[in-house]
Amino acid sequence: MAAAPFVKLALSDSGQAATGTGQGSGDGMEGMETTVPAGEPMSHASMIGDAVQAVGGPKDLDALLYPPRALPGQPGRVREYEVTAFDRDLEVFPGITFAAWTYNGTVPGPIIRATEGDLLRVKFTNAGSMAHTIHFHGIHPANMDGVFEIVNTGESFTYEFPASPAGFHLYHCHVSPLKKHIHKGLYGAFIIDPPEPRPPAQELVMVMNGFDTDGDGGNNFYSVNGRPFYYAKYPIRVSRSQTVRIYLANLTEFDQINSIHLHGDFFRYYPTGSTDSYEYTDTVMLCQGQRGIIEIDFANTGLFMFHAHQSEFTELGWMGFFEVVD
Numbered sequence: 389m390a391a392a393p394f395v396k397l398a399l400s401d402s403g404q405a406a407t408g409t410g411q412g413s414g415d416g417m418e419g420m421e422t423t424v425p426a427g428e429p430m431s432h433a434s435m436i437g438d439a440v441q442a443v444g445g446p447k448d449l450d451a452l453l454y455p456p457r458a459l460p461g462q463p464g465r466v467r468e469y470e471v472t473a474f475d476r477d478l479e480v481f482p483g484i485t486f487a488a489w490t491y492n493g494t495v496p497g498p499i500i501r502a503t504e505g506d507l508l509r510v511k512f513t514n515a516g517s518m519a520h521t522i523h524f525h526g527i528h529p530a531n532m533d534g535v536f537e538i539v540n541t542g543e544s545f546t547y548e549f550p551a552s553p554a555g556f557h558l559y560h561c562h563v564s565p566l567k568k569h570i571h572k573g574l575y576g577a578f579i580i581d582p583p584e585p586r587p588p589a590q591e592l593v594m595v596m597n598g599f600d601t602d603g604d605g606g607n608n609f610y611s612v613n614g615r616p617f618y619y620a621k622y623p624i625r626v627s628r629s630q631t632v633r634i635y636l637a638n639l640t641e642f643d644q645i646n647s648i649h650l651h652g653d654f655f656r657y658y659p660t661g662s663t664d665s666y667e668y669t670d671t672v673m674l675c676q677g678q679r680g681i682i683e684i685d686f687a688n689t690g691l692f693m694f695h696a697h698q699s700e701f702t703e704l705g706w707m708g709f710f711e712v713v714d
């Protein structure tokens with residue numbers, strides 16, 4: 389690909405936002421400009437609401453944030469999903485486009501949810517420019533693993549297996565070069581509910597990721613659910629009266645770890661969501677592919693920040709706020 393000018397978002401040591409320019413080759417970088425408010429102090433107060441630069445309207449990410457309802461176990465039930473892979477340019481930050489490979493047009497892909505014991509049937513169609521598959525985490529036969537059956541452009545494959553074990557999992561493409569197929573956007577959240585559903589809660593899904601928008605093998609932006617700074621522009625409103633349950637997964641490529649830190653409260657963290665044992669903390673660290681379930685019972689109302697505790701990731705988009713109300 390031809391060299392193209394790009395603008396790199398950075399924060400100076402004085403805490404002021406600035407834009408820098410450079411030369412690089414990469415995906416979708418042609419002719420873009422950022423308009424980060426240079427010279428203005430970046431207090432957290434200026435990082436909420438309309439002052440925040442993030443792509444999209446207030447409901448754009450609802451389908452990725454709010455999972456479908458949990459269903460109690462029912463013998464013989466089939467849960468069917470259709471997933472289509474296709475290439476799509478996504479504006480991830482105002483003026484900055486990422487040439488994504490998507491499942492169903494979004495990064496991350498759609499939330500897939502089933503109850504333990506359901507027969508999960510996922511019809512996968514590859515309408516993209518490269519061969520892809522879907523590899524699910526969890527228990528399934530070897531011929532449903534998304535490794536051996538390569539689905540070429542124009543082909544389909546149906547994955548079918550009993551959903552197990554209960555917990556929070558993920559799915560992603562498993563075609564080589566793996567790093568590229570994952571980083572380009574082919575991943576998503578996969579919830580398997582226990583037959584007796586978890587107690588009622590305000591349920592949210594957060595998939596942590598990064599975007600290498602200049603093609604240099606390192607991330608230029610970080611987010612949950614694919615839009616840097618989005619939940620700072622649109623804080624997530626929750627009620628203090630009911631537990632907030634977050635299904636959290638790390639699909640960040642290139643960086644070894646990612647993390648989440650909650651301000652003003654503690655939460656229970658259930659690794660992989662597969663046992664009853666939990667850690668009571670305000671920060672958890674996840675390697676790529678690790679995931680778990682967070683349950684928060686907010687003690688107070690108000691605005692509470694959440695963000696990666698890698699400060700660099702925070703300042704490049706992986707941050708947001710809960711608005712806790714009565």
Ligand SMILES: [Cu+2]
Nearest residue numbers: 520561563569
């Ligand atoms: Cu792929």
